[in-house]
Amino acid sequence: MNPRLYSFAAGATGPWRILSTKAVRGESLPSSTPTTNRLSLLPGEAKGEAAWTLRGVRSNERYATAAEKQKLAAVQEDLGRAEADFAVLIPIRKSAAWWALSQDERRAIFEEQSRHTAIGLEYLPAIARRLFHCRDLATEEPFDFLTWFEFAHDHQSRFDQLLARLRATREWSYVEREVEVRLVRVG
């Protein structure tokens, strides 16, 4: 097992309760029911029955420069903070056109044009974020990335602002599937 592999499993148990599942672009994920509205984020492969499972690996940065990485490291906080009672899972798939771009072209769209890291930085440390990569798994995955955000419930409107700003960028024109799952901590 890759020690950087994590699974999100929706089902009967788990410390997070799904409040809403919304298709932002393309197909949604299965809607939760009273018996499948819990979510777990687990290291490794999810075991047992699940309404749906998504997997991804934590990996090296693809775009951040040393200076950006240092700025992020100076202010970001880890997952699991006591005050972080809200979470949002955003699975995303980008288009073939995005992946056909060269590294410098993707970087230019990601940061110089879309200010992805710079925008995210403005919301740290309040909104903790962790990225998981799915595109290079051996199985065919429905998404390229899974991003998990954790924050205190009184930061919801700031989070909505962060999302709106990112979705208005040129980078987002390459997003062909996006789902937004909102959760509250119950365990």
Added chain:
Amino acid sequence: MNPRLYSFAAGATGPWRILSTKAVRGESLPSSTPTTNRLSLLPGEAKGEAAWTLRGVRSNERYATAAEKQKLAAVQEDLGRAEADFAVLIPIRKSAAWWALSQDERRAIFEEQSRHTAIGLEYLPAIARRLFHCRDLATEEPFDFLTWFEFAHDHQSRFDQLLARLRATREWSYVEREVEVRLVRVG
């Protein structure tokens, strides 16, 4: 199944015969025997018994700029050319220190300091090359990359020169495991 997944399987059958297996750095792969000295490069997962199997996915470029990608595309040739009767498989694992670097630091070492793409370009189209990524598979893999080279046997000394030049670079100081498998086409 990820349509970009490929497997290298060593065993009793396959169109390539293993001539030698050499540990360049770190542990080698199992030595071939008269009954396990054939190799196949197959789409998807390898089926059946194998002396060893390595898997990887073709993926987007990690370092090449648009200009470099264009230069490569203009001269590189595909695998499977009739005259390409020799092949070399080079599985590589890089150190944790490499993966902890930011994107711009890795790019600077890879190209501005080590001239990885520029050196490779000098040997095109004679030496065809294809890269497979293993680091972000769900399973724990022994290597981060698999590189497969194909060329006509009269280009062996040019290939040796290419290898020697790459291994003398700063980028290679981050290689902690490297194996070199040389093969001849028999099927």
